[in-house]
Every structure is written in structure tokens, then in C-alpha cells.
Amino acid sequence: MISINSEPIFLIIITAWVIHRILAARRAGSLHLGREIVVNFFFIYACFVFSYTFFPMDIVLYGFDPNDANLIPLVQMIRFLRYLENPFVIRNLLGNLVLLAPLGIFLPLLFHKSRKFTVVLATGFLVTLSIEVFQLMLRFRVFDIDDLIINTIGVALGYWVFKLLYMIPFLNRWFDTIADSEKPAGKHYFISFAGVVLTGFLAIFYLSIISSTETEKMIVDKLPQQDQQLVAHSQVGEYLVIFSESKDGAKSAYFYRQVVFSRYVSVLGNINLDLQENEYSISGTSFDANEMDYFAIARSHQPIAAMTSGESRFPVTSNGEYHFSFARLPLAKTDAYFSFHFVDDLGNDLGLSQDS
Incomplete structure (x- = not known):
């Protein structure tokens, strides 16, 4: 698991945002104060959504099952509705409903092109879909279609709140002034801002992986520091098996x-x-x-062609007198641990016994 801290990411985001707004102001010559206030509130809100949906970011590097995703609409939501007396259920449902509602207000407030309900709804759907897919890709949260539905409904509610506010005479004039103050040049700077943030995030992500993992050479080179001597090692499937011996003759395996x-x-x-x-x-x-x-290490001077379990056959890699194999079997096969055999090219059992 890789844990990515939010502090360096938000440091990059805030720094890039300040530079972006300064450059946009210089390019435009002047900025509308009301619009600038709303834009910065929108930025603060976006940072909150990013923090709420992505942190703590504990990325699972293996053992993550994307099949856990909830792809059947409303089933989980209906199940939740049976437990409305539970504060967690209320907080989860209302939280998802309110989370993106401000987006439905900010979009038509800042952009004339987003005054149409379909545009706001589509944008809100794409934003929440991006959040769910990104969480799934980084393998630290599970995709939930109910979250997608509730978040999108929240955006729609936010839009209708904007429409109600727009019916107030002095507010609609102020809203129009803010939208009219949009500067086309700002879009180019925003793309640059997004690129800087994305690059910074990828750099932090890469450095986090580097600091949490090891190369094969690093693993082998650190054995002497642990008073271990390499006996044999092999790549078996996606696994690296290290077989080492200590100074007192004790042998150990690392996977x-x-x-x-x-x-x-x-x-x-x-x-x-x-x-x-x-x-x-x-x-x-x-x-x-x-x-x-299952990871197997066998010691034999006989040539071993494969390891078997029932009808399944698994390749073996050899390193001198040591042989390594890897098998992935259903958990339902409870006797798998006791049914491994090592065979030659003709399929004959070589009669290896399990170490007691």
C-alpha cells in the first residue's frame, strides 16, 4: 500500500493557482472584483471536493478486486434506506447529495454557456464519473454507481437553487455581470494550471511508489546487511522468490x-x-x-517439469538444485494445500515429500 500525503499536492495546487490568477489578471488588464471573489470561492470548493473524495489516499498495489464495484443501480441505496436511523447512513446519503450541489450553482453563475440545465447536468455527471473512475484506477476506493446517481442529482438540485436565486431582481443582474466578465484568455491559463497540477501529482505519485517499493537488485543487495547470503532466487509469475542462508546455516524464503x-x-x-x-x-x-x-520451493537434483494440483498444471523455474513454482487456486479448493505434486516431462510423479 502507498500512502500519499495531501500537503505537497495542495502546496502545488495553491501555488499554481496563485500564479494562474496573476497571469490571467496581467493578460486581461483588469479583473472584475465580484467575479474574482466567486472564482476563488469556486477554487476553494474544488479543493474541498478533491480532499474529501481522494484523501486519505492509500493506494492498494495488489489484492484489490475491482469486482467489488457496485454496478447495479439503486439496490445498495434501497438497502441503506432501511437503516435511516443510523447516523452513518444519513451522513452518507446527504453527503453525496450535497457534495456536488455547489457545482450546479457555480457553473451557471460563472459561465453563460452553462445556463442550460442539460449542460450543467452533463458536466456534473462527467465530474462525478471522473471521480469514481479515478478512485477505481488508483485502487483505493470502490466504484459505486449509486454515488454517481446521487452526486448527479445533487448537481441538478444546485442548478435549481441557482434558478430560484436568479428570480430575485438584484441578484440576476449581479449574476449576469459576473458571467459577462469572463475573459477568453483565462481558459488558456487554466489549461496550463491544470497541466502543472497533474504533472505535480504524477511526480508525487511516482516518488511515493519509488519510496515504497524495491527493485530486484535492491532486494538482493540488502541481504548481506541482514547477515544473509543468497542461495537462489527466481521470478515466478508476478512474484520474486528469494531463498537465502544466514551465517548460522538457517535458510529462509522471502516472497x-x-x-x-x-x-x-x-x-x-x-x-x-x-x-x-x-x-x-x-x-x-x-x-x-x-x-x-501458493508459493512452492523444492529441492531436488531431479529435473522437474511442472507442479500439479488435481487437473491443474503450473510451470516450474529452476535455479540449480532449487525449483520454484506458483499456483493461484480458488479458496473453495480447501484441499489444495495438501495436493501438490512435482512431475517430470512425462507427467510422472517424482515423489517429493512436503517439508515437515
């Missing part, structure tokens, strides 16, 4: 999972092994509710 940029995170470590000839060891871990990942 790392590849995530991004050919970098790894530890998933299982310091598993003590003392494999004799024709013995193997199985270790397992689960990252979701449906499957189990």
Missing part, C-alpha cells in the same frame, strides 16, 4: 510481488526452511475473498 515499474513489495518474508533432498515447502497467502496464492 515479493511485482507491482509497477518492475518494482516489488514484500508479501511473505522470513519463512524458515530446511529442505532436504527431494523435499518441498508450500506457503500461501490470500489477497481477496476468492483465490489463494
Whole structure:
């Protein structure tokens, strides 16, 4: 898991915003005070939405199941309605409804082209869709179609609040003045502002990954610092298996999972092994509710072609007398741990026994 702090991101956003507004003012020659106040309130609101929907940002690098997404409309919402006495349910429903409602006010207030209901509704839908998809892509929250629906309804409610306010004579004149003060040149600066923010976020994201993961060379090079000597290592599927020996002769296995940029995170470590000839060891871990990942290390001078479990066959990579394999099996297969076999090219069981 990678945790990204909000402070450096908002430092970039605020700095870029101040520069953006200064450049826009210089280009335009003058700024309408009322519009500038509204624009900056809109910026503060956008920062709040960004903070509320994306932080704390704890990105799961593995074991995230996108199938957990709620893609069936209204089912979860109806289930929530049965528990309205629960403060969490009320807070969740009202929070999603109110979250983007100000967007329905700010858009027609700032832009004449957004005075149409369909434009505001479509923009609100795209904004909330972007939030949900971005959360799913970064794998730290689950896509929920009910949030999409409620947020969009909130934008619509915000728009009708604007329409009601616009019916007040002195307010509609002020609203029109604010919208009329839009400067075309500001759009170019806003695109530059968005580009700077996106670049800064990607840089922080990349640095966070670098600081939370290791390359294969880094993993191997740190073994001597831990009084360990490399015995064998191998890439098995998306896993890197490290088999090492300490100064007192104790052997240990470490398992790392590849995530991004050919970098790894530890998933299982310091598993003590003392494999004799024709013995193997199985270790397992689960990252979701449906499957189990098994890691096998076998010691044998016999050529091993594959590891099997029932009808399933898994490739084996060899490093001298040590052989490594990886199997992903359904959790329902409860006997999988006890049913692994190592076979030769002809499929004959080589008779390896499990390390006790």
C-alpha cells in the first residue's frame, strides 16, 4: 500500500493557482472584483471536493478486486434506506447529495454557456464519473454507481437553487455581470494550471511508489546487511522468490510481488526452511475473498517439469538444485494445500515429500 500525503499536492495546487490568477489578471488588464471573489470561492470548493473524495489516499498495489464495484443501480441505496436511523447512513446519503450541489450553482453563475440545465447536468455527471473512475484506477476506493446517481442529482438540485436565486431582481443582474466578465484568455491559463497540477501529482505519485517499493537488485543487495547470503532466487509469475542462508546455516524464503515499474513489495518474508533432498515447502497467502496464492520451493537434483494440483498444471523455474513454482487456486479448493505434486516431462510423479 502507498500512502500519499495531501500537503505537497495542495502546496502545488495553491501555488499554481496563485500564479494562474496573476497571469490571467496581467493578460486581461483588469479583473472584475465580484467575479474574482466567486472564482476563488469556486477554487476553494474544488479543493474541498478533491480532499474529501481522494484523501486519505492509500493506494492498494495488489489484492484489490475491482469486482467489488457496485454496478447495479439503486439496490445498495434501497438497502441503506432501511437503516435511516443510523447516523452513518444519513451522513452518507446527504453527503453525496450535497457534495456536488455547489457545482450546479457555480457553473451557471460563472459561465453563460452553462445556463442550460442539460449542460450543467452533463458536466456534473462527467465530474462525478471522473471521480469514481479515478478512485477505481488508483485502487483505493470502490466504484459505486449509486454515488454517481446521487452526486448527479445533487448537481441538478444546485442548478435549481441557482434558478430560484436568479428570480430575485438584484441578484440576476449581479449574476449576469459576473458571467459577462469572463475573459477568453483565462481558459488558456487554466489549461496550463491544470497541466502543472497533474504533472505535480504524477511526480508525487511516482516518488511515493519509488519510496515504497524495491527493485530486484535492491532486494538482493540488502541481504548481506541482514547477515544473509543468497542461495537462489527466481521470478515466478508476478512474484520474486528469494531463498537465502544466514551465517548460522538457517535458510529462509522471502516472497515479493511485482507491482509497477518492475518494482516489488514484500508479501511473505522470513519463512524458515530446511529442505532436504527431494523435499518441498508450500506457503500461501490470500489477497481477496476468492483465490489463494501458493508459493512452492523444492529441492531436488531431479529435473522437474511442472507442479500439479488435481487437473491443474503450473510451470516450474529452476535455479540449480532449487525449483520454484506458483499456483493461484480458488479458496473453495480447501484441499489444495495438501495436493501438490512435482512431475517430470512425462507427467510422472517424482515423489517429493512436503517439508515437515
